[in-house]
Amino acid sequence: MTLIGSLFTGPAMGAQGINPGADSILKSMSVYMGGAKAFSMIADIDFEIVATNGQKLQLSSFATALVQRPGNSRK
Numbered sequence: 001m002t003l004i005g006s007l008f009t010g011p012a013m014g015a016q017g018i019n020p021g022a023d024s025i026l027k028s029m030s031v032y033m034g035g036a037k038a039f040s041m042i043a044d045i046d047f048e049i050v051a052t053n054g055q056k057l058q059l060s061s062f063a064t065a066l067v068q069r070p071g072n073s074r075k
Helices: 002-007 020-035
Strands: 038-050 056-068
Touching: none
Parallel strands: none
Antiparallel strands: 038 056
């Protein structure tokens, strides 16, 4: 949850350039993902559209992904 909290503490770009906290989080995530042999994710996706007549339409979906580096296949 630290990652999520850190992302909402302020803008990543400011008058001085890249926020050092955001840059640190991105680099840490990149190192972690670079060392992972595989990872999975799930997503619960909701998208709302408001029509010109005011009617609201909600589209919902669910996705799962399993990503594995080449050469690490299970036999």
